[in-house]
Amino acid sequence: MEARKFQEEKYTYGQYLAMDLDDRYELVDGALIRKTRPSIAHQRISRKLIAQLDRILDGRRCEAFQEIDVAFIDDSCQDENNVCTMFVPDISVVCDKDKLKDGCYVGPPAVIFEILSKSTAGMDKIVKYNKYAEAGVNEYWIISIEEESIMVYLNENGIFYPKAHYPFSTTEATVFSLKDCTLDLSVLLET
Numbered sequence: 158m159e160a161r162k163f164q165e166e167k168y169t170y171g172q173y174l175a176m177d178l179d180d181r182y183e184l185v186d187g188a189l190i191r192k193t194r195p196s197i198a199h200q201r202i203s204r205k206l207i208a209q210l211d212r213i214l215d216g217r218r219c220e221a222f223q224e225i226d227v228a229f230i231d232d233s234c235q236d237e238n239n240v241c242t243m244f245v246p247d248i249s250v251v252c253d254k255d256k257l258k259d260g261c262y263v264g265p266p267a268v269i270f271e272i273l274s275k276s277t278a279g280m281d282k283i284v285k286y287n288k289y290a291e292a293g294v295n296e297y298w299i300i301s302i303e304e305e306s307i308m309v310y311l312n313e314n315g316i317f318y319p320k321a322h323y324p325f326s327t328t329e330a331t332v333f334s335l336k337d338c339t340l341d342l343s344v345l346l347e348t
Contacts, residue, residue: 170228170240170261185284187241193276195247198302202272202345203247209340210250219252219267219335226261227269229292242288247272247300250335265293267334272300286310290317295334307342309333 167187181192195203203223210221227249228240240263248270249262256264269289271281281299289297290312297310297317305325310317311333323330325342332338 167241170226170243173243181245183245184241184243185288190280192245193274195272196274196302198346199247199272199274201348202300202302203270205344205347206270206340207248210248210338213338213340214250214335218254219250220254221248221250222262223248225249225251227266228261228263229265229288230263242292244285244288246270246285250332265289265295267294268296268298268332269294270298270300273302286317291315296320296332305346 168184168189169187170184173182173184173189182189183192184190207221207223214221224245224247226243226245228243230240243261246266246269249266250268251257251262252267253264256262269285271277271285273281286297286299290310293312293315295312297312299308299310301307307321307323307325307330308319309321309323309330311320312318320333321331323342325345327342329339330342332340
């Protein structure tokens, strides 16, 4: 399939799964968007956050995942195979394990963490920000390595509102959608 046609066609999640692709992609209203590989700093931050979340959530109903497919069902797409929008957030905290389907979470996670890179910042700050809000994600963390800070947004009726701004020096950053969950951000840049 020629590259231009590949970019112009609309796909469902089921079609995406059937493709033999060398790279990872996300689906935005049926359009395939290639995911870039994360930097070393990005991977370190993700690993340190997931380790803290795993420790805090151990024994609770919620669970944290790195780079799990998250499919959003809307009016035009009624099941996980016909979903037209699927993202692979850096970290997703899911609390309804019945929505875990064979490597995919169908529906909005309770909390999503995205770590910005130069190539993904626009997607994370605009496209994903709006799609996550519309889909009903409770809380969205946008992590800027460059600014060494995090913006936290809470969802109210399908719109995100800023709730907190944390510099990486913060030792007790509250995850508002999870009971008794605070993260130590001061370890994020440690090698």
